[in-house]
Amino acid sequence: MNDINIKITDREGVTHDVVAPTDMSMNLMEIIRSYELAEEGTIGVCGGMAMCASCQVYVISDPGLEPMGDEEDAMLAEAFHVKDNSRLGCQLHIVNEMEGLEVEIAPYP
Numbered sequence: 001m002n003d004i005n006i007k008i009t010d011r012e013g014v015t016h017d018v019v020a021p022t023d024m025s026m027n028l029m030e031i032i033r034s035y036e037l038a039e040e041g042t043i044g045v046c047g048g049m050a051m052c053a054s055c056q057v058y059v060i061s062d063p064g065l066e067p068m069g070d071e072e073d074a075m076l077a078e079a080f081h082v083k084d085n086s087r088l089g090c091q092l093h094i095v096n097e098m099e100g101l102e103v104e105i106a107p108y109p
Helices: 028-034 070-078
Strands: 003-009 015-021 056-061 086-088 102-105
Touching: 003 028, 003 056, 015 028, 070 086
Parallel strands: 003 102
Antiparallel strands: 003 015, 056 086, 056 102
């Protein structure tokens, strides 16, 4: 089992140090949900299909994320509160290269 450390700032401005497993095929949205860092029903509304942007995060420190795909780019083009460092948590699959990632959960529309 291999775990990585991630810092996640919730919508109230509180930063949480979380441990995320790299061997369970999870994504960042699922990690946020499992640690209950966002109110139920305000994150992952579409179930992680890159169709709602409720799992949008702002990347504060990027240790080596995969490039954004076309579906993610298209969804962010239609989302609220988008910044240059916006990503969809459902599209960020937990891998070793994400060690030290820091994100802030975007406001819920």
